[in-house]
């Protein structure tokens with residue numbers, strides 16, 4: 001089941017709620033602030049990071065340009081290694097395949113290691129609907145599961161939670177009323193509870209960071225080791241992966257990994273980077289007897305068709321840097337975006353996956369076009385351009401609200417009539433200055449302007465209009481040196 | 486599900502247009518070219534031998550990672566015993582049943598061998614190390630369980646000095662991947678930053694990882 005249906009309560013309302021939530025701002029600042037500092041430090045240590053980044057982009061562009069070739073090669077090698085490869089066109093189809101494999105294995109309990117694709121295809125819901133007990137094993141996903149929520153960040157799904165909130169959740173969820181409040185004690189408690197779940201699982205489900213075409217391997221990275229427990233202990237391992245995760249070889253994957261880890265957490269390497277090639281071999285000490293790989297399209301081939309547009313988004317390696325550095329994300333957090341993927345990359349992806357609608361059009365507007373996201377993106381995705389693309393499309397499809405449309409057409413008719421424009425601007429400028437009073441800040445604009453001042457104030461205009469200043473400057477001697485004031 | 490497969494391949498072909506007709510040889514050449522100049526896209530390593538760089542890199546890892554060097558494999562049991570003593574835990578350990586470790590005299594060093602690995606101590610043998618990232622390359626097989634590196638609370642890895650490569654991209658080949666179910670690159674003990682970005686060591690996997698370099 002796609003998450004589209006969950007987008008319904010308006011973006012405006014979610015944003016207002018998020019902005020009013022002080023706990024949320026504290027929680028985001030603590031994690032995102034650390035992430036930004038660590039990334040800056042490690043990227044600063046590598047003088048040729050820009051070269052590596054351009055190279056990473058070239059690798060992904062190469063794969064995307066030859067996606068059919070690599071998909072076929074991966075399938076061939078994976079099947080030869082003993083994996084069972086499945087294809088899913090949509091989110092629902094993918095979730096149905098996974099539930100079907102679980103049911104065929106007679107599974108009652110499954111463990112999952114974090115996978116955003118799993119969220120995208122609605123797997124948590126689908127497993128529950130099938131009556132299968134699901135345990136999220138990544139610590140943050142465990143927190144989110146106990147809270148009955150959804151991830152708010154693709155690397156730190158529980159970024160929106162303060163330690164105090166997590167403490168309350170664990171005391172109740174772990175039946176440990178005396179649990180200490182330090183992160184160390186809380187993590188140890190989760191370790192105890194989840195260790196039992198790992199041993200009891202019938203099926204383990206993971207995502208994939210890379211699909212290695214020339215060997216048919218699936219690479220998964222984690223820092224906690226929960227993926228290895230998820231994929232080694234149960235008799236069945238299922239991988240769900242988007243088809244854009246392909247790379248030609250392990251060498252290409254390791255090059256991408258250097259970029260991914262630095263951009264995501266600011267470390268030089270993930271603690272566990274595991275390549276899975278087929279099921280357990282004859283005589284092996286451990287490993288699953290069945291290995292399934294579910295390859296998911298769910299809108300990706302549609303993006304592929306948009307050359308010079310959304311095709312670029314298929315380079316995304318899901319590092320989360322764009323959201324850590326986004327001023328809007330840092331104010332409102334991930335849940336306000338309403339889809340599986342938050343932040344700048346989510347604002348681009350959600351309408352691509354769920355379709356552009358009255359619900360998803362707002363996301364492209366939650367952007368100041370400051371360009372930070374593109375600067376930190378390890379594969380140089382032109383996120384601001386892609387967001388502008390959605391704005392244009394939304395306009396053309398008539399999804400913009402009436403106030404916006406009529407406001408802009410009023411502006412257009414004024415702009416094409418110079419005298420009316422000058423008079424209008426002078427009058428508006430005077431009115432705004434009167435409204436601002438001595439503080440020179442306007443706290444609340446009337447009429448449709450109220451939407452602008454709901455969450456921010458506005459400086460009063462200066463004494464003169466731009467056109468007046470420009471005309472004065474043109475008349476003044478030595479023009480061109482002074483500032484427009 | 487072959488209908489889904491056909492639809493996806495057809496959609497890719499339709500989306501890519503004439504690019505979809507690029508000969509496989511040409512694609513392979515282009516992919517190889519992208520790996521041709523690895524030195525341009527590697528982080529710069531300081532001066533030193535691979536072993537020295539590996540030791541320095543372990544010291545940059547978060548707490549819980551440590552390293553020492555012994556000259557001969559026969560010195561490993563005493564080194565492991567001393568390490569466990571420093572941790573303040575008993576000398577009970579699972580020894581991975583691989584040739585280089587199985588023949589050693591654990592008993593005289595005061596180590597009792599156990600089969601239990603869950604939340605205990607495991608000593609494993611690792612053929613390859615990576616100096617760039619202080620990583621160990623663990624391969625699954627009949628004698629080497631992947632879980633020996635994940636289930637224990639304390640992990641000791643024995644690594645021959647000759648097996649240390651400088652760069653991540655030199656650690657294994659496509660043939661290595663096909664040779665077994667898992668190739669796992671382990672870098673330090675397990676950790677998480679999921680609670681307000683605070684680093685906590687030992688969340689699901691080992692809390693300590695000690696590397697004994699031999700030779």
Ligand code: SF4
Pocket residue numbers: 263315316317318319320321322323345373376377378379380381383
């Ligand atoms: S768009 Fe770029 S920065 Fe954002 S998650 Fe994807 S790869 Fe990372």
